[in-house]
Amino acid sequence: MNTEVKKFLLIVLGGYLVYWAFNKIKPVGGSSASKKSRSSGSSSAGGVDEKKNALVVLTAYKSARDAGESKSFLDEMNAEFAKEYKLRVYSDKGSGKLIATDLSGNKVL
Numbered sequence: 001m002n003t004e005v006k007k008f009l010l011i012v013l014g015g016y017l018v019y020w021a022f023n024k025i026k027p028v029g030g031s032s033a034s035k036k037s038r039s040s041g042s043s044s045a046g047g048v049d050e051k052k053n054a055l056v057v058l059t060a061y062k063s064a065r066d067a068g069e070s071k072s073f074l075d076e077m078n079a080e081f082a083k084e085y086k087l088r089v090y091s092d093k094g095s096g097k098l099i100a101t102d103l104s105g106n107k108v109l
Contacts, residue, residue, distance in 0.1 A: 088100070
């Protein structure tokens, strides 16, 4: 083999290795676009379930608060809601109403 063929093969194999590495590792900018498309697709299908879960979480939290449970117990309930339903309950500072949000802070109910 002459040197030109060796250089050509080296360049082609090197390019393929770089391409393979970027597909396996997924650079910083590449992974966020796929997350957005997956989350938007799943939110339309899971929106009804998420609202039902939010209603259950709000009802349970309100019942416990009205029953006079301690703040630490309510915080533990919120932690369990976050684990099981991926939702949190907050009290709106302006009106005092309870709000259910997902873990990223988007209002559900």
